[in-house]
Amino acid sequence: MDIKTWNAYKYALIVAIGGFVFGLDAAIISGTVRYIASEFSLSDIQIGTVVGAPSLGAIIALFFAGKAADALGRKKTLIIVAVLYLFSALMSAMATSFMMLTIARFIGGLAFSSLSLASMYIGEIAPAKQRGKLVSANQFNIVIGLLAAYFINYYLVTHVSENSLLFSPSTIWRTMLASELIPALAWVILLFRVPESPRWLSMKGQHDQALVVLNKILPQQRAIEVQAEIQQNLNEHKDTESVIQQLKLLFSSPMKTVFAIGFIMAVVQGITGMNAILFYAPTVFEQIGFGLNASFQQAIYIGITSVVFTVLAIFFIDKVGRRPLLILGLVAVVLSHAACWYGFSNATYSVNQQTIDKLEEVIDTTPLTAQIGKQFEDDVSFKEMLASNYDANTLRLNEGHIIEAAISVNPMLILIGILAFIAAFHISIGPIMWVLFSEIFPNSVRSVAIPMFALVTSIASYLIQQFFPWQLATFGAANTFLMYSMFGLIGLVLLWPLLPETKNKTIEEIEGTLVGQSKRNSAPSEQEEASSGAPAA
Template sequence: MTKQTLTACQYALIVTLGGFVFGLDAAIISGTIRYITAEFGLSDMELGTVVSAPSLGAIFGLFLAGKMADLFGRKKTLIIIAVVYLISALGSAFANNFTVLLLARFIGGLAFISISVTSMYIGEVSPPQLRGKLVSFNQLMMVIGLSGAYFISYGLVQSVAPGETEIWGLAIWRVMFATEILPVLIWAGLLFTIAESPRWLLMHGQREQAKQVIFSVNDPASAAAALEDMEANLASHKNELAEDKPLKLTFAPKYRKVLLLGIAIATAQGFTGMNAILFYAPVVFEQLGSGVHGAFEQTTYIGVCGFIFTLAAIFLVDKLGRRPLLIMGLAAILASHLLCWYGFSSASYEISQRTLDNVPVSMDASKLEPHIGKTFDSDIALKTLLAETYEHKDAKLIEGYVIESSVTMNATVILFGIFAFIGAFHFSIGPIMWVLISEISPNAIRSVAIPFFALTTSISSYLVQHLFPWQLNTIGAAGTFLMYGMFAAIPLLVVALFLPETKNKSIEDIEKTLVSEA
């Protein structure tokens, strides 16, 4: 490995630590759900609001991402983002009511633009032969962050007795949120050591600095050509950018194919439901009868599964290419959701003495005695009974214990479907979306196109997160998974028909292919 390759990898590793922070911040909420719901007495829609608040914040943040990245530079923008993450972590850990927690989570969402800015930065710093792996590494770091959040939550829950909500004299959910603080501080410090994007430097007339960066991350034989290509590309867009703003150019007819592909890929990442699994993981596994502690244990497997398949994608994305991985992954996602739909639609529930015995002593199981022997053909009917029998706070805490001891279902089929979905997502649309939007976005509209595609996936992710509790209690688990499966079908068709292979091509060459064919 050459010195230049090591430098490119070093820069990529540092900026993708933001992916780790993102994953930790995004998934740690999954461990807090049952506790904040009980403490603040949250309704389904209020819970959906606080869980989805970061995605809503990201939507607002993405309107500024491109302008900030162009005005301040990619490096300074990432440093600002790290500070915002820190404010969010502190606010979440010390929130004393629902409104403060909601605001802190929303502020954290403003920092979620780190994902699009990181993809932009790596795409502009990395040599073509490394770009796929290095951009995908961002997804790997996100998965490691997600895994860290799940293991932290599981470890904390295992440290307290069933029904207990405090550890070390603090509410357990506050400790969960506080674990984000140290990683954010480390990331912020390391960001000061990276170079600025050479494209940004050229755009601002700093040719010598840009040349130094390009020669530091490219082999000498290709560095001069890379600099020449960047300058030629920027020059070709100079008149275009002088006459039209990037926002207007983004929707020009010649970029229609770029927009179609970007929107299809971005919506697939959001609407196929991964964030419902990631952010509500313990709740999802409770629907299988895993119990509270069992559900937290199973969430740790999500991170392990995601890590393995993301690692596989990183090794294969520059060998097999983006197109085949994406097509295989979307097809597998569709099949996985249909399998989950079948499993949940076949489930039944019966209240028995075993159900009462499984409820922790701290909760009043006697209220269920009049219902012993009752059978329900859906999770919706059972949850309706609990809502009618208990106060909202108690119903949410007892739900997992009741489902665990009353459900009859083929949990193996559903578990296989869930983990097949997780694997397929992290093998394809998860990491490859960020690679592709970085590659297919032409230089003239990059500062708008990449945040726009990130905005699209943020909106779809926000809707999934916000509506999931309501969906689960309104159309049930079966209907929810069926809906997610259908959202994989259309992007699969668009990708199969219109996406060219982009591996080992420069951004300039990809632009020539897509724009000339548009």
């Protein structure tokens, strides 16, 4: 690897550290749910509010992220985002109430715009042949962050001690949340070592500085050629500098294919259930009957699967291409959720003497003795019985133990289904959406389009996070996974005819294919319309 290629990798990987911080922030909350719910006596909706607060913050931030990136530059905006992560982690660990914790998590969510900003920066600085790998590096760092969070949670929950300041049942969740402070601080420091985006510099008329940056990552002649391409593209769209003008162009007829691809991918990534498993991993595994500590251990398998298949995505994305990976991945998403639905729909819950014997050491079983001999055909009716016999706080801390003792299910089918979904997501829609976002949007609408569609996926993700505890309690695990499977199927059907292949193409070449083709297709109809409206000779 020559020095220029190494520079491109170095800058991209530093920016992609934000992905690690995001992954850690997103997954670490999964280990705190039961402790926070018990400490602050939270309802299902309040649990969803704490867990979903970052996505709500991301929704708000994305209204301003693109404009900030255009006004301040990609680099300065990323530094601000990194500082927000740092502040949020500190405030979360010190929270003394449900409201304070929610606000702290919300502030952290303002930094979730780092995903779209990192994709924007990396897409603008990466050479065309390396762009897929480098944008995917952001997704890779996300899953490394997820894995780190699951390991941290598992280690802490298996070392709970009443006599420990940091590991006691009342403080362990604070230690979990505080673990984000170190990587967030490191990211703030390292961001000062990356250059500004050459496309942003050109947009601001700083052509000499742009060429200096391009010369750091490309051979001299190629750097001059790329700068000329950037300048030509900016000149062609110099009348679309304002947000309103960019939005009008994005919603125009020539952009309809680009818009449709961006919107569908954004919705599908958020609504197929990734954030339900990501943010509630131990809770999900408790539904299978793995018990408390085992559920934290199973969550590690999610992290490992995420890392392995993200690595495969990075390896194949520039070889196989974006389209084949995305289509095959969505097929796997549909089938894996269907397997989970089938497994949960055949689960039963029995209360017998064996159930009582298993639970006597962890909970008062007196309320269950009247239920001996009863069998429940779904988790909803079983949990309703438990709620009528135990107070909410007792259930929050012990529901996993009770389900483990009472459930009759094929755990391997559901476990394989969940891990297959994680694998499918991370080799397809997870990284590929951000790669395509960095490629399909022309420079003329890029700073509006990427944050806008990141906003769409954030809204979808927020709804999944906010309502998953309520959804699980109301509809049950089987129907919840069935819904995710149907959402994936709809996305697959809609994307199949629209999605192009973009590997090894510059942003300007992709624009010529997608937008240029739309313009050519619309030209004959406009001429026909003009001729049909002309008076007869």
